[in-house]
Amino acid sequence: MNLPGRRLGLHSSTNLSSENLKSLINRSLELSRGADPRSFSGRNAILAFFESSTRTKVSFEVAATQLGMVAINFDITGSSLSKGESIKDTAETLASYDPSLFVVRSKESGLSQLFEDWTSVPTINAGDGEHEHPTQAILDLTTLVERFGSLDALEGLQMAIVGDVLHSRVARSLVQLASTCGIEVSFVGPESMMPKYIFPNVVRHSSFEVERYDVLYMLRIQRERFSEGESLEVNKYRSRFSLTKERASHIRRDQVVMHPGPVFPGMEIDAPLIDIDNSLIRRQTEVSIFARMAIIEAVLEGSIDG
Numbered sequence: 001m002n003l004p005g006r007r008l009g010l011h012s013s014t015n016l017s018s019e020n021l022k023s024l025i026n027r028s029l030e031l032s033r034g035a036d037p038r039s040f041s042g043r044n045a046i047l048a049f050f051e052s053s054t055r056t057k058v059s060f061e062v063a064a065t066q067l068g069m070v071a072i073n074f075d076i077t078g079s080s081l082s083k084g085e086s087i088k089d090t091a092e093t094l095a096s097y098d099p100s101l102f103v104v105r106s107k108e109s110g111l112s113q114l115f116e117d118w119t120s121v122p123t124i125n126a127g128d129g130e131h132e133h134p135t136q137a138i139l140d141l142t143t144l145v146e147r148f149g150s151l152d153a154l155e156g157l158q159m160a161i162v163g164d165v166l167h168s169r170v171a172r173s174l175v176q177l178a179s180t181c182g183i184e185v186s187f188v189g190p191e192s193m194m195p196k197y198i199f200p201n202v203v204r205h206s207s208f209e210v211e212r213y214d215v216l217y218m219l220r221i222q223r224e225r226f227s228e229g230e231s232l233e234v235n236k237y238r239s240r241f242s243l244t245k246e247r248a249s250h251i252r253r254d255q256v257v258m259h260p261g262p263v264f265p266g267m268e269i270d271a272p273l274i275d276i277d278n279s280l281i282r283r284q285t286e287v288s289i290f291a292r293m294a295i296i297e298a299v300l301e302g303s304i305d306g
């Protein structure tokens with residue numbers, strides 16, 4: 001029996017052990033170099049996305065398909081949720097189609113864990129509200145290990161997570177797993193975009209000194225999550241925190257630029273910079289497939305502890 005709260009899938013970075021993280025990164029890299037994926041042919045993965053997404057959904061779909069699974073998209077706009085069916089009823093109905101896996105994205109925090117509690121089907125969190133986005137952090141760290149050559153090489157790197165940290169589930173997941181890898185993280189942005197609570201070991205800076213960091217991790221301004229009264233003076237923000245051409249002219253060859261996507265060129269980063277040699281932004285998208293394959297394998301084999 002699956003006891004409520006017992007983890008089968010991947011819901012947050014908080015509970016992911018260092019061994020688990022390292023083996024996921026190593027397996028993602030093996031797959032990216034052409035290792036044979038495991039085969040789960042004949043098994044179904046249901047992707048239940050209650051919040052819009054293009055890249056994450058497609059990336060999970062491709063990953064599941066590469067593992068021989070059938071990926072079924074649950075299209076929320078055409079569902080009976082809009083006719084008043086509760087989310088719990090929906091989860092139970094979807095579970096009756098006998099999936100081996102759910103992948104859930106939601107505006108609410110904690111929905112992936114609830115899906116799993118209600119149905120006993122292992123579930124992967126593909127982003128829940130402002131809470132976490134653990135698969136993004138795993139793929140980001142895999143991309144960094146690939147670039148810097150080894151896990152050990154990440155030890156002591158300086159990473160700036162720049163911009164709207166307050167509303168970012170990506171930042172919340174990344175800060176934990178980056179620390180597990182020995183990376184030293186700073187939050188850089190205006191005071192109004194800093195989280196209200198303190199993260200141990202994270203330094204905050206209200207000015208963006210590009211030269212200080214090995215990794216510049218730029219965040220999208222998440223206006224859709226602004227509460228009433230929150231606003232943004234775009235020009236002021238750009239002059240202080242965007243990766244503009246002027247600011248990028250100080251980047252050294254050994255520094256890298258990352259972004260979880262989608263990028264709004266001209267806001268947090270100037271368009272031509274997406275493709276400079278230092279940019280890992282396109283590689284993050286490619287690596288996302290291998291990282292999600294590794295995560296699905298581990299979940300279906302029961303070896304995840306997060």
Ligand code: ASP
Pocket residue numbers: 052053054055056057127260261262
């Ligand atoms: N926040 C979404 C994601 O990257 C946006 C998108 O899907 O394009 O998961």
Ligand code: ASP
Pocket residue numbers: 127133169170219220222260261262
């Ligand atoms: N794709 C990321 C997310 O889903 C980042 C973003 O949307 O800005 O949280």
